[in-house]
Amino acid sequence: MNWANMSEDKSKRLKIVQITCASIWCLFSAGIVFGFAALKTILIKEGIYADMCQNDIGILKAKGPCVEQDLKLNFLFTAAAGVTNVIALPVGTILDRYGPRVCGIIGAFWIICGSQMFIWSDSLLKYTDPYLTGYILLAVGGPFVFISCFQLANTFPKRSGSILSLITGTFDSSAALFLFYRIIYEKWDSDLHLSKFFKIYLVVPLFIIFCQLFFMPHESYKTQGNVMKLSVEGLDENGHLLEGDDGSAIIPDQQERQSLLSQETMEQNGILTAQRSRQKSVLETYVEAKLEKKTGGIFGILHGYTVREQLKSPLFYLMVIFTTICMLRINYFVATIRSQEEYLLGDFEKAATMNSIFDVALPLGGLVSIPLTGIILDHFKTLDTLAIVMGTSITIGILGLIPHSFVSNLIGIVLLVVYRPFYYTVVSDYVSKVFGFDTFGTIYGTLICISGVLNMFQSVLDAWTHNIFKMNPFPINFVLVLVTIISGSVLLQRAHREVREKQAGKQSLPEEEIASSSNTTTYGTN
Template sequence: MTLYERRSSLEAFDRGASPATSERRKLSFNPIADWAPPQPPAITSVPKPSTSTRLLQIGVAVVYCLLAAGVVFGYAALKPVLVAEGVYRSSCTVEEREADVWVCNGQELRLNLMFTVAAVSTNVCALPVGTILDRFGPRVASLVGVAFISLGAAGMAFAADLAPLFDAYVPAYLCLALGGPFVFISAFQLSNAFPAHSGLILALLTGAFDTSSAVFLAYRLLYQSSDGAFTPKKFFLVYLLVPAFILLAQVFIMPHHSYQTPGELAEQAGDSSPDEPSDTTPLLPADDSPRSDVWGALHGRPATSQIASPWFLLITLFTLIQMTRINYFVATVRTQYAFLLQSDALAAQINAFFDLALPLGGIFAIPFIGAVLDHTPTLFVLSLLVATASVIGAFGLVSTMWAAHVNIVLFVLYRPLYYTAVSDYCAKVFGFATFGKVYGLVICIAGVGNLGQTGLDALTHRRFGGDPRPVNGALEALAGVVGLALVVFVAWRRRGLRKDVDE
């Protein structure tokens, strides 16, 4: 601007219109009088639904997880119905048929194949479930689960009619197994609907998963009380109401997008990319509650970086060993105690007690699990898991009835605590932005490792003459070493996280 232009603009100013007294600015020699420290960006997000809506969503999710999430693990109750209906009876030899054995060897192997394929697939499919969940959201993932459950129920209903053409039991049961994780894992994000009670919400969902094994137990009781009139075809046609209920819930009740953690909302407010976390990204929640000891340890990092960290490697190894121990015990509880107690009758009593205690344990453990996860540090939870697993392993080596009952009671309470604690650990350490991939990979690797159960069973019977103690003892020792390493690492890194926050 030229000197003439500056002068003209000044002359155009009306000197008679001086500001009022209240509008005058005080003369100050303070160089920072009008300076204010920069404020961090406000955390903005899509408003959460009302409290009643969120409670309804959690309640609905618990109900459909109770009906569909882990229903295939009630196979021990369904198996007698299938045997009574003559499923795979054609696999028996002429001699076995003439002897009128309850179940022949060929029939037993084909029936067990149904459960083996379903159990392994349930864990392995956690990775694709997680990928779909991260990319398309919980609604799409749940609808995929609805499709699988519908196919599975329809296949089981008409499997007997299709028997002359092909074996529909294995693929149908497989579809039921695949549908469970889609609806179950998709519900985990509801724990962020009420962050202060996330542990209780996860405990409710996991308890529903464990208790869902009682669906086939209830059907077996109905089948026996009706003298076989309530056939599998009738039951599974009625069961088609379950995927219909889930479909309606997803369309009209459940959230379209996952609820987010406070750390993820802060990252969005700071506009920080996963590769470049901003200085304003909180490492821990604002409160100093005990559960915040590892919160946000790897939030905001890409999944590849999280998977390469010791946080992931140690929890994956621990999960692999513990899941193998858990599923191996579920599959062999009767044969183990037949050897330990040297009595098939006593082993049958223990097995009957276990069938009843397994779903009940998921129910009774819910308040305990919620309190532990919500009000104690993650380090304490991991230490409790390692210590309890060691106690269970010790009772499993004792050849008495009282020890067997104590072992089963601890086991059915420990199982839901363990699975809930793993998902809670993944949410707190890795965040929900990559939760599906990371948690899915943990369960997937553990599921693949569970294929080794067949080898453990063969080792027990062929090498140790049916004695389960050598295999159980080795698994317990291995779990103790890996579990101790996990606890030591978390304790060390927790101090580092606290130090970073204090600074």
């Protein structure tokens, strides 16, 4: 009996179980707060904040949600969306320090607390706002249970891209949870009140805790930066091929591959790694040269710099501005889709239909976006991809400005639900290629965190739409489209300038100095 093979098979089965568990809980918890458009219908029918629509003698001021109630409901999503992005930075720190198991259990705890707020809402109303608090707690728990799954991409290194796509796809599809709740509530069981629904939902965080204790790894397989390096370069954290990989995927030419692999063998035997700090491997240098050409020169432009230097770079703060505007436009639409469509279409029934289409399309958009995003990232340069993001965002914005056109608004919604996950993927791809893998977690987390804080401005835009523009979304949307054009154009212009300066600097150096420079830039572990 071959005990080694049995042990390997057992380890493989365990890893499959881990990926399955993570996919299931991400599907039911990672990004559920983004299904707000479907949940809002239930909140209105349940009379949440309806007391804000009564005058001094208790008579309703308006049929349906009044301005005060609508703004209060929308703020649930504004706060939750902001918290989801802000919390990503401390989650990364906790993950690196305490591991994925602790991180996942903490996330489950926050989800339990959020659910309990809805379950005990009647008793808690005299002390706090249980709906706002509960929704924010659900938003806190999501990133904990989601980000702790990234390291699973290294359970099967050769399939890291597929595993990341699966986990990301379940995050995007998790918005469907409240859609199914709304369908059950409206079609079959109107007695499935919020408290009853969240009592049933407690199964999800308990499932997460169970899986973390009995199946999930205590230590991370790899850091976020290692996973991104593997996904982008196809090499491990030390710049070497994966075990059993012959390099044919990244070096098609057989003679060139054999030559590089012989040098790689010499390096791994210590001939080329006498220095204390790790130098780039032969394969790493080869792959990065190919990536630099493939990305149009943007790859590696800020690799090897300190975090402080990278944060001061225009390529960082211009990306923060562009990311914030794009995120603001997406979340503003998700929170206000019903009222926007009612004004633009001038028909309550058509707006309700559009809202229902959006509820279904939002989770499906994540699944459709997975292969489309892969094709674009594989066949377009990084700056061209950014231009596609900007162009798509502008197109969606323009379609949302056309009144009395069901078709144009429908096309805009279809584009938006596919664009949303595509945009987030492009941002992370940009960070890894521009700033490098050593600082990826810090730079990406900081970028998303700042964008999340600034997205709290969404509630101000919502208030202006209701009170100043009398429910007309055109002025806000027009300004956001204009700012998208300006911020995106400045970012692209600056990025092209940085690439030109980098290439000009390389041409002014002797070949020996270029080779020496490329060999001494540090990336991975020492």
